[in-house]
Amino acid sequence: MSLLALSDITIRYSRLTAVRDVSFSMAEGEILFITGPNGAGKSSLLRAIAGVTPVAGGRIDLAGQEITSQAPENIARLGFSMVPEGREVFGSLTIEENLLIGTGMHANNRGWRTRAASELEAVYATFPMLKERRNGQAGLLSGGQQQMLVIGRALMTNPKLIAIDEPSLGLAPNITDQVYERLIVLRAQRGLTLLIVEQSSARAMMVGGRMILMRGGQIVLDGDARTLGNGEAIQAAYFGYEDH
């Protein structure tokens, strides 16, 4: 059974159709890249899964339950954790507070700090820099550090599936390398399922796994990242966008 399944998802912003009849599913433990040029509808799709952007048609299932039009907080409880485009760090909170927000669904009010402690330690073990600056204001971190923070923040909800929208956005290539290194380690450690959005297919080819290419709100290619990336179809699919 698949962990996440989308069927015929359509998303509209008033009269603009941003995503049209998109269907795909992900198995548990899979790594899937969604790539495609700016405006292809990748972020809209992720936000629809998370429940913050309404869908105009279609159906989404997560872990055997229908989640179409459910509240984001309920979708999070089913094991979906989102790292949105632009990261959306809570800049006025401390780093530790950013991490602790996501523990609310598992720990109740009494002694929540102690209950969250083991999860915190696990995240700090992966990102020691976060521990060093735990009481610092999150808004003062650099872009790369913020990216680490929001990945840690997503982990704190103890998710089955993490969706990350353009983790490389605004980061130097060597920092992006570090981010991906951690992601791959985390995936192995925790058996995470990863859904990663990037504009370029270069990362997907480096990391491997499955890749979907979107253009104009639709899926144009779906297959193994390395096979697709080296073929000619991807060139045509990418540059086809600029034709009209």
Add this chain to the structure above:
Amino acid sequence: MLQILFDALSLGSLYALGALGIALIFGVMRLVNFAHGDVIAFCVFALLWPSTDAMAIVFAGQLPWYLLVPFVLLCGAGLSVLCEIVVFRRFRKANPATMMITSFALGFVIRYFLLMLYSSRPKSISLLPTLSQPVEIFGARLPLLQLITIIATMAILIGLTLFLRQTRFGLEMRAAAENFSMARMLGVRANRVIMGAFALSGALAGAIALIFGSQTGTADIQMGASIMLMAFIATVIGGLGSLGGAVLAGFLLGAASVVMQVMLPVDARPFRDAFVYGAVILVLLFRPQGLIAARGTKERV
């Protein structure tokens, strides 16, 4: 001199508490709640039996203070949460202007409800009469009430700060105020946070009702409106949604009003408020985002 300081602090306390009630709700809902002043009036009238006579028939107002205070705070919180559940919840996806007008309308509903039960005549009440005795501090004679107002306000501010900083719920409120949809994606329950903000805001309205009611000794259906105008201004000067800014600006406005009352030449005193508003315009010209700009301008979802 000491007298001026205490006058400024106690007037500022009212403005600060009022501004805080508005800022709390604006923070999580991007709603400027114009019904807030009427919740204050409601809390005062909750102490009286409904009657249109000129004489107030005291009901809960006779309770000893340790019952009176929780009763009024609960009235405010209860009404405020009721407004959320019955009215505002239905408008959550509406644009800010629609919500603002809704809150205006709701304020009128509350006001006319009071009008119907109690008539429009102000009624004299004596709340906690022992508090009007003067006390002597550093050679100045001050009404005990003024001292208690200031102490109670400080206690509320410290309590609220601790609540927001130390509790799980406080953390969720701060996160939701900065970026509501991100907080929800991390599992923060939207309804719980918004109801919490309304409850806190309503309890603050109850606190203002107690203080203002004891200071003026009257129950008047317009009483909320007079404080709320200054409180709204304080919220805007403070930087809409910034709690610290709202409190700071509330105290500054209180101080400005009192200082101008003393400093202005006698002939100009009736125009004191005009000078206060003039100062407000100056502040906003130089800092349009408010004294302390609130973080997170993300739209709520």
